[in-house]
Amino acid sequence: MYSSSLADAPPIREPRHTPVAHLIRGGVVEGVHYGSVVVLGPDGEVRHRIGDIEAAFYPRSALKPVQAVAMVRAGLPLDGELLSLTAASHSGEERHLAGTRRILEAAGLTEDHLRNVPDLPFDPVVRDTWVREGRPPSRLAQNCSGKHAAMLYTCVLNGWSLDDYLDPGHPLQQAVAEIVEDLTGQRIAQVTVDGCGAPLFSLSLHGLARATARLTTAAPGTPEARVADAMRAHAEMASGSGRDVAVMMRAVPGLLTKDGFEGVQAAALPDGRAVAVKIADGAGRARVPVAAAALARAGVDPSVLTEFAGEPLLGGGVPVGEVRPVRALAPLTEPACA
Template sequence: MSAPRNAVADLDGAAGTAPPPALRAPGHVPVAEVVRGGLVEGVHHGSVVVLAADGTVEYQLGDAEAAFYPRSALKPLQAVGLLRAGLPPLDDPALALVAASHSGEERHLATARRILDANGLTEDDLRNVPDLPYGTAEREAWLARGLGPDRLAQNCSGKHAAMLATARARGWPLAGYLDPDHPLQRQLAATVEELTGQGIAQVTVDGCGAPLFAVSLLGLTRAAARLASAAPDTAAGRVAGAMRHHPEMVSGRDRDVAHLVRAVPGLLAKDGFEGVQIAALPDGRAVGVKIADGADRARMPVTAAALAHCGIDPEVLAPFATRPVLGGGSAVGAVQPVAALRNDRLLPRSPAA
């Protein structure tokens, strides 16, 4: 599939975009190491970019300019596009769910159902792939009830409910709402291009069935900065505010992203499958992380190290800076950022490592 091209029609404050990022294998480098008993037994490669408040690159490790798929880290941008395209009014918890990869808690399912009901839609209208809840506890409870894969329980159901609600409000067909040539998806592609400041390099299908747009890590991080620093009365500012105030709706009560947002005042953060993370502050400082092998265990330690380069208090970041490596049920090491990224002045090495 080719990317939609007339990228900036019908957008408030739209501007032209740069060419798409190069379609090449990213030049990832070591970003995290797995240390057991004082020896490095594994290494995760990836890329990291840190932006200063003025949008310049403050720090970079690896390749931030090749095209890649941000997966669910694109959802905040898509939520902005849905508001601009005519998404009917939602309260902040519901708007946060539109940008969510939710755990499948009852409040998540109830909110997605509420979006559908308010717009004369049903679960049968959803075309996301049926799945079990994403959260471990929620999935176990779901299976204990004898339930199977379900569209509402799938972690993208809030986004899909909002897509349907927007299509209905605009008089666009509900059938085919996931087709990249559907007017809804063309609007969302336009928003992604505007916020990243670059053309879409490639379009494919995400795990949930929605179109997935390839941009660069640098472009994605710039988009996160634009959302985080947007005026509250804009579509971007509304999405950012909803995500900040309701991080458990964006993820779940036990998820590391929600804990990070609660720990760092004003932070906007969103994770994505295959080891993607963005985080941004209201003054425009922002970080973007991609773990090349998709390892989730490396995502948050690398993100914490990147945020330390933004000047976040190391004590605040300490709970996120490492993941324990267990031996016999006890910590005998850690997953931690490589020395080049960690910078011991900013984020000390874990004593267990």
Template structure:
């Protein structure tokens, strides 16, 4: 876990949940092809894990045990950690925003303001990096109003508002809540280790300025499966319920993750920068995806192929299974899962 002596880039000193994953260059494998005019124009490499309902590995490709940074896919675990650390009860929309990479819609900003107001705080107390709204339409509208980067508009503001609320509730310093040695971050690291079942290999700083903990893709996927199967009255179950009920608070209107949750009721899903995606079905079947080059365009087609190996109906996954490759404004090819991931396989239980 993080200790007061830990600094970004160092290895935490104590791992009660188990050994940390190995720090190495991941041995990724081909997971997606970009086809244009009948030729494979590009190949995306990555790693994929598919877990059975009993937690066993049903399928793996690439390197699922190497240490990596989950980026925003870690937020559901951090949300559980905030509840464990003393975050006061929030309604489901606000709790969903705590685990969000939101688009910057007005409802997202209003909910973040509401969390801050309840904690007797304002946007000025946030320490995340100012940014424009993440959603393209929201960003254009924001700029059209002559507005610049804002801490509230930045896609992690819900998490940061909840961090501040927790710190205020516990009587901890507010101005240093993003320091790796802050008691709040120590508590969040402990939750990540317990949920993943492994120690944290490295600590660095995420794009928003918060500490970022490295685990393995296998460990992250195992943790998300735990949330998906948790009893409703647990912290894990509360976070999972809020995210399932309000997927557009976790992402935004029309975002692919929100559409995927809408197509698969009961699915728990979260994306992360640099091509990370996790998703878990209510019975514990789960998938984890990391695209090696960080390309977002390959994330969802690879995730759809992985969910097909969980037994999800391919017809339901069809809108997510490919992405068009354009030439002259028309489709001239397709991005789709490839290699061992796309090989024929026996279907599992239907979702």
């Protein structure tokens, strides 16, 4: 049964996205990225919004920290780098594969028990090496394998069935759905299947920001704080070497951030300030600078965010432009401390 304190599910409609970034080439706007952005203050109130922050959307892997919280609440005993890997969209580096094997071994299981889709490593350099070595796609290399291994471990600990652990009606996925609603504060609008095969829950961008803030403001030792602490301390396990979200967590003290396919990113600071971004066309080249601009709008010192302004647009190998967030995302006042 739904809690009476939960808000209604967000409406399923075509999101009313607006321009959030311009592609500038030679001083001319060559392209426009549409999307939506929400900025929450320490009190949880909306301090700034662009586009449609209340329509139902799929947060994709940006919801993995919440899924990890659900597993910890269900008894998952992992901490540190393995808990970070539980919430990961990893690059397929050897440390990610080794960590996933460790989770499976702790559960008394093997790679054969995984039900995520076989894939090549996410990181282009790692993937190229993998291909040169003639290695086929594998479930272990797929970027969600840490989450899936942790799901299986959680099932073993609770005596739940393994073969159908991805079924939305499975006790594990019911427990995840309950925590998604608890932390977002709203009912789930729709359930479908994510790229890895796991259930994917539709909520609002506002709800995603709220849930991320719940992790960073939780009391020490709680499942929420354990997940946030693990991801911040082991950012490369939650992503990969040189990945923008890992670099951003190292650059901004106390920041927790997680990206997701189709241009999604959520981030929160220890005082509860939080942002969430959705780029309508799914472009990563817009996601990073827009997320950085949203954090600056939330009060993070822009000087620590300069490296996230986006990669330059090249013409003949020479920088001729950039992806630039719209003026509506410019900081209002002098930056607060990060």
